[in-house]
Amino acid sequence: MKTNGTPRYLVTGGAGFIGSALSARLMELGARVVVLDNLDTGKAANLPRGAEAVLADLSDPECFDSLDVGRMDAVFHLGAQVSGELSYSQPVRDFDTNARGTLMLLEWCKRRGVKRFFFTSSRVVYEESSEPLTERSLTIPASYYGAAKLAGEAYTNLFRRVGGEPTIFRLFNVYGPRQNLENLHQGMASIYLVYLFRHQPVLVKGSLDRYRDFIYVDDVVDAFVAALENPGASIGQTYNLGTGVRTTVKELLDIMIECFGHNPESYPLQVVEGTPGDVLGSIADISKAKRELRWLPRVSVREGVRRMVEWALAMRKEYAR
Numbered sequence: 001m002k003t004n005g006t007p008r009y010l011v012t013g014g015a016g017f018i019g020s021a022l023s024a025r026l027m028e029l030g031a032r033v034v035v036l037d038n039l040d041t042g043k044a045a046n047l048p049r050g051a052e053a054v055l056a057d058l059s060d061p062e063c064f065d066s067l068d069v070g071r072m073d074a075v076f077h078l079g080a081q082v083s084g085e086l087s088y089s090q091p092v093r094d095f096d097t098n099a100r101g102t103l104m105l106l107e108w109c110k111r112r113g114v115k116r117f118f119f120t121s122s123r124v125v126y127e128e129s130s131e132p133l134t135e136r137s138l139t140i141p142a143s144y145y146g147a148a149k150l151a152g153e154a155y156t157n158l159f160r161r162v163g164g165e166p167t168i169f170r171l172f173n174v175y176g177p178r179q180n181l182e183n184l185h186q187g188m189a190s191i192y193l194v195y196l197f198r199h200q201p202v203l204v205k206g207s208l209d210r211y212r213d214f215i216y217v218d219d220v221v222d223a224f225v226a227a228l229e230n231p232g233a234s235i236g237q238t239y240n241l242g243t244g245v246r247t248t249v250k251e252l253l254d255i256m257i258e259c260f261g262h263n264p265e266s267y268p269l270q271v272v273e274g275t276p277g278d279v280l281g282s283i284a285d286i287s288k289a290k291r292e293l294r295w296l297p298r299v300s301v302r303e304g305v306r307r308m309v310e311w312a313l314a315m316r317k318e319y320a321r
Contacts, residue, residue: 010114017176106159123284172282205273213247
């Protein structure tokens with residue numbers, strides 16, 4: 001992306017799991033990064049050295065009335081409420097953050113003349129299907145979270161009608177280092193990791209036969225950078241970010257249990273009823289991102305889980321309480 005001088009980017013949710021990894025990568029590429037985060041699920045410790053931090057809540061209109069961060073070449077919008085389970089108990093809060101917050105941010109971009117906008121949506125906007133999901137698959141969310149994310153997509157697409165240059169990413173199940181181990185409402189891999197840390201039976205909400213498309217966080221960041229560097233291909237487009245590989249809950253648990261040195265056949269599991277809006281499974285068709293962004297996920301689930309466990313073990317004193 002051509003800019004005048006050093007590129008400057010705003011990353012909402014930049015103290016969170018994916019946002020902090022993206023912020024660090026952008027800075028490695030020579031950009032200046034401003035992070036907007038309310039630290040609800042993000043952590044100040046995640047902020048890369050040298051990033052400017054603005055503590056604010058996306059759902060608060062005053063956040064954007066007072067947000068003055070200078071010239072921005074692009075906005076990466078990762079700030080969100082990301083738990084489908086919590087969206088059922090707090091649907092208005094979910095809407096305020098994921099839909100209304102997105103609209104207010106887009107209006108801020110319009111006022112400030114920021115055209116390039118990257119929006120992180122989710123696999124949960126799709127109708128449940130046993131077939132790999134393409135970007136043209138039906139979008140019929142089964143949760144408040146999915147509905148709010150789909151509304152955010154609609155607002156983002158409308159942004160192009162007023163001169164904006166948006167790109168939408170529909171993320172499948174992202175995992176990896178820095179995932180919030182204190183949030184037991186979101187992140188299948190991180191939730192199971194906490195139980196293993198504590199040497200407790202792993203609480204599994206739903207069938208072990210459920211399956212997901214797990215994608216390592218660094219592969220997601222690679223896709224963001226590829227879209228940033230290829231505006232001619234990515235502006236106005238929506239991309240699935242997954243691996244196209246089906247992994248069942250049981251297979252994920254077996255890998256994680258083995259990484260902790262336990263026997264998957266004997267480690268105790270507590271399988272209970274699933275959460276509202278959960279689905280049997282979803283797999284991404286990523287051929288569009290491969291073709292247009294020349295992007296390819298590189299980290300297997302087994303290797304990614306190994307890296308995540310290695311990172312988490314280094315944090316044992318903080319989380320193994």
